[in-house]
Amino acid sequence: MSIEIKNVSKTFGDFHALKDVSLHVESGELIALLGPSGCGKTTLLRIIAGLESADRGAVLFSGRDTTNVHVRERQVGFVFQHYALFRHMTVFDNVAFGLNVRPRSQRPSKAQIREKVMSLLKLVQLDWLADRFPSQLSGGQRQRIALARALAVEPQVLLLDEPFGALDAKVRKELRRWLRRLHEELHVTSIFVTHDQEEALEVADRVVVMNRGQIEQVGSPQEVWDNPASPFVYGFLGDVNLFHGRAQNGDVSIEGIQLKTGDASQNGDAFAYVRPHELDVERYSPGAELNAEGQPRGIVARLDRAIVVGPLARLELIAENGSKEADNTSAADPIIEAQISAERYAELGLREGDTLVVTPRRARVFVEGTSA
Numbered sequence: 001m002s003i004e005i006k007n008v009s010k011t012f013g014d015f016h017a018l019k020d021v022s023l024h025v026e027s028g029e030l031i032a033l034l035g036p037s038g039c040g041k042t043t044l045l046r047i048i049a050g051l052e053s054a055d056r057g058a059v060l061f062s063g064r065d066t067t068n069v070h071v072r073e074r075q076v077g078f079v080f081q082h083y084a085l086f087r088h089m090t091v092f093d094n095v096a097f098g099l100n101v102r103p104r105s106q107r108p109s110k111a112q113i114r115e116k117v118m119s120l121l122k123l124v125q126l127d128w129l130a131d132r133f134p135s136q137l138s139g140g141q142r143q144r145i146a147l148a149r150a151l152a153v154e155p156q157v158l159l160l161d162e163p164f165g166a167l168d169a170k171v172r173k174e175l176r177r178w179l180r181r182l183h184e185e186l187h188v189t190s191i192f193v194t195h196d197q198e199e200a201l202e203v204a205d206r207v208v209v210m211n212r213g214q215i216e217q218v219g220s221p222q223e224v225w226d227n228p229a230s231p232f233v234y235g236f237l238g239d240v241n242l243f244h245g246r247a248q249n250g251d252v253s254i255e256g257i258q259l260k261t262g263d264a265s266q267n268g269d270a271f272a273y274v275r276p277h278e279l280d281v282e283r284y285s286p287g288a289e290l291n292a293e294g295q296p297r298g299i300v301a302r303l304d305r306a307i308v309v310g311p312l313a314r315l316e317l318i319a320e321n322g323s324k325e326a327d328n329t330s331a332a333d334p335i336i337e338a339q340i341s342a343e344r345y346a347e348l349g350l351r352e353g354d355t356l357v358v359t360p361r362r363a364r365v366f367v368e369g370t371s372a
């Protein structure tokens with residue numbers, strides 16, 4: 001079942017939770033709604049489910065307007081962060097619940113229900129827990145049972161709201177992989193809400209990045225990671241260094257380094273985003289920061305802290321003479337973050353306090369709110 005969200009707006013009092021949101025979800029797709037707390041992800045999910053109504057706009061399932069379709073008729077399955085399984089029911093009865101409460105005329109026979117529930121429990125690899133009660137399960141197991149329960153009624157759409165939010169990092173990672181595999185098997189059109197960018201990028205076919213009630217970008221994980229459409233998306237997806245500079249006649253100057261923007265029409269304040277792994281690092285020697293024309297090509301900085309874990313070395317540097325500001329803060333933060341391999345770190349023989357030259361290999365420049 002495809003889902004079409006058309007110009008949906010929602011206010012709570014005078015607060016605009018969703019502002020003219022439009023999105024098309026293909027049948028069988030797995031979509032992640034990603035964004036910071038309060039950006040409207042859950043509100044959008046609840047409107048799709050029919051648990052909340054939009055002030056304006058419409059939600060269409062396979063081209064059919066759902067405005068007047070009750071939540072019970074929408075054939076939607078839910079999994080929430082704290083999905084309350086019925087505590088007094090066994091795992092088996094929890095999964096069977098949606099089938100057992102159907103009107104007699106639509107209810108499958110006891111044997112059919114048994115077969116269905118056991119096959120779902122096998123699918124989530126927990127058939128050996130059928131007779132247990134929820135309190136006897138781990139958090140990860142409970143979420144898998146919640147998913148089996150949502151799937152029991154054969155929903156056309158599966159909506160998951162931070163389904164792994166309450167679990168520890170290792171279990172989350174396992175469940176993520178597992179959800180992806182399950183989706184590949186079942187192909188139920190699924191939308192899941194998360195504020196964890198790694199989770200969204202790893203699991204989803206497409207990621208919808210939201211901010212303040214609006215969609216900032218929609219794309220495959222690779223598209224949004226490689227080509228963030230806005231400064232917000234850049235900052236939200238992974239660590240990033242933000243440098244301030246000026247754009248003039250198509251050239252942008254950041255820390256004295258000239259970057260070509262290819263857009264001569266943009267003059268004004270410029271913001272350059274550089275990911276830690278896009279910075280080259282070498283030892284400083286006089287002139288090492290200059291190119292053949294004597295222009296700066298790198299930033300001279302002192303190695304303040306080096307964190308070497310496994311194959312990677314994360315370097316925190318302080319520019320000798322910089323205007324670097326940390327992402328997402330208004331206060332000036334002089335730290336430049338670079339990431340190199342632990343091997344390269346050892347090869348350079350670096351120590352905290354050393355002076356280095358840091359050169360951006362790649363930078364994404366936005367001029368006064370427009371990309372260049």
Ligand SMILES: Nc1ncnc2c1ncn2[C@@H]1O[C@H](COP(=O)(O)OP(=O)(O)OP(=O)(O)O)[C@@H](O)[C@H]1O
Nearest residue numbers: 012015017035036037038039040041042043044195
């Ligand atoms: N019933 C409500 N009454 C008033 N305000 C609400 C209501 N539901 C949501 N909001 C507000 O709308 C905004 C969006 O909420 P929503 O739950 O959709 O955000 P979210 O992106 O899912 O955030 P989180 O990741 O924290 O769950 C928030 O500022 C929230 O306070």
